Amino acid sequence: MFERHHNVYFRSPDGHGDDNEFDYGGAVIDLRGEVVGMVNDPKRFGSFIPSSILLNCLDSWKKYQHIAWPHLGMMFKDIKLLEPAHVDMLWRKFNIDDGLIVQEVSGGSLAEKFGIQKGDIIESFNGKPVSSTIELENTLMSIYKGTLDAEVRISVGVFHTLKEQRSTVDLTAKLSELGEVITRGPTDS
DSSP: OOOOOOEEEOOOSSSOGGGOTTOOEEEEEETTSOEEEEEESTTTTOEEEEHHHHHHHHHHHHHHSSOOEEEOSEEEEEGGGSOHHHHHHHHHHHSOOSSEEEEEEOTTSHHHHTTOOTTOEEEEETTEEOOSHHHHHHHHHHHOOSOTTOEEEEEEEEEETTTTEEEEEEEEEEEESSOOOOOOOTTOO
């Protein structure tokens, strides 16, 4: 459960160290010497993009000349990446140690209307178990059919932590090339 992946990130070899204004990221290589993704703008965001998502994006661009995915109105974090005490609490209280914990729900979204709240646990999408945001992104990109004018139906398996019960919610998500935007509802601070 506490396994961490060890990777190496190579900065541009110009000798300028952290002052290099042109170092916007690069390949991430694992201990076996395989490229596993890339770092995007490491000084500002430090975001890691796995190879599987990059390849899905490239395939989508080749086929459709744009990259889009469904917007769910939620932000997630892998349960396995939470603090160990939080993971232990989820296991002891709900017998759950895998899935995505809802970090935010967009005000007025279908997710909010169906009762999904911050702290709920997403266990599956379209009947397929999901345990990481990488798996989620790959699942969402596989749903995409090439048009930006479409909406897709996604079945979401949710464990509602306050009610201590499971449900399946059918969301209709719009496709967009833009990133997910979470709007605050009237009860958010």
